[in-house]
Amino acid sequence: MTTNLTRTAAVLTLVGVPTGLALTGGLGETVLVGALAVSLAGLVLAARRWPLTVLVLCFCTVASWRVAGLIGAGWLWPATAALVALVLSGRLRTAIIASALMLFWGLNWDTFVHPHSADWVLAQLGGETLWVAAALAGASAYRSTLRWRAETVHRIAQDEQRRELEAGRRRAEERVEIARDLHDVVSHTLAVVGVHLNVALDAFDEEPEEAKASLKLAQEVRGRAMTDLKTLVGVLREDDLPAMESLERLISRVRDAGLHVSFNAVGDPVELPAPVATAVYRVVQESLTNTVRHAGATRVGVTLRYAPGSVLVDVHDDGTTTGPVTDGHGISGMRERVAALGGALTAGPVKNGFTVRATIPIAEPR
Structure with missing residues (x-):
């Protein structure tokens, strides 16, 4: 449970316990009911850190007050917030077992130890059973939503990483091709320039004009090659970034x-x-x-x-x-x-x- 959710549960417990007792006809002394509500709300504030301990203490508190006759109704529903906290911590099975045991205890108490009519027991414990079932189902659905959201975001992160790896692989392949082109440009340029330099060297003494033309061609080839090299090197140096x-x-x-x-x-x-x-x-x-x-x-x-x-x-x-x-x-x-x-x-x-x-x-x- 988050801090805001814990505070909300504590407030609902503080208000809900007196209200619920009034609606179920189990309202005793006002001061005692207020003390019970404050006690349970205080326990709920610690539910985020110790959900199971808080649940046990809430059960014991409610049971002791019922056994002592300080309140006349309610075995389980005053501890609803503690049950919800336990479910949100990932212990749904524990919450269900604890609820079943508490309801069984209440059934025996109201039937044999402090007997009531069958209709009264059915109304009280039946209503509590439905209430707790709804609370546990709602808390479980909320936790499932949080887990689904977390798994979805985790998949999103994995998909983004896979896409980046694939893009990196494609970029590496493209750069290998560019490097091959770079090698071809350099090799071809050196070969052509070498041919023209040889021609110029052979014709330097007897045909200076032809030697001059060969040197000029070699210079032009070098110039075109330098332009191509700058373009290819520029591509190799480009850095892709997440836009x-x-x-x-x-x-x-x-x-x-x-x-x-x-x-x-x-x-x-x-x-x-x-x-x-x-x-x-x-x-x-x-x-x-x-x-x-x-x-x-x-x-x-x-x-x-x-x-x-x-x-x-x-x-x-x-x-x-x-x-x-x-x-x-x-x-x-x-x-x-x-x-x-x-x-x-x-x-x-x-x-x-x-x-x-x-x-x-x-x-x-x-």
Whole structure:
């Protein structure tokens, strides 16, 4: 559970327990009911870190209050938030077993220890069973949605990497062909120039005009060859970079996975050197992947700020990590890539979520 979701569950517990007891006719002393609601809400605040412990404590609290006669109804539904937290942590089976045991305990208590009519037991426990089943189903569906979103973004990242590898392979093949052309141009030029130089050398004394013409032809061949060589070498030196269209396509595909992503470019856009453009793309790609897989966020903003001599990449989401930030989240790799270009990257939780921020110099190294 994220921090916002945990707080919402605590508030719902604080309000829902007195309301539910009033609706089920099990409302006891107002002060006692308020104390129960506050106790359960306080436990829910710790559910993100210790979901199973919180669930056990909630069950024990509700059961003890029922056994002591402090409240007259409700075995399981006051602990709904704890059950949801357990499901979101990936323990659906545990939540189902715990719910079944608690309902069985309540059935025996209300039937044999503190007997009620069959209609009363059926109404109370039947209603609780339906309520808990709906809560568990909803929590399971929400968790499945988060997992589907994470898998989708992971596939997107893999597809992008495969496309880049394939593009790199094609570029390598093209450069091999260009290198062969370069070899052919050099070989042909040297051969032709050599022939004309030999002719000029043989005719230098007896036919100076013919020697002069041969030297002129050799010079022309050399000039044409130099033009071809410059063109081929220029192609070999070209650096492909992830264009802005590629970045926007990545963001669009993440949106299709169900995550609300906003993208803004601030300042006057400039053409980024290939290493810088690649670093920008990788930072955004890795940050979005981590957001979906680890943060449980619903919204994320990507901002590029162009400043004189540098570009700032800012990726901020409204979720939180479920543990300490480690190199396993890909942050170390992003930091090393940015540092290699003379930039700096910071990443960590902030007041309203999690932020990755990288500042990269635009000027290419000399």
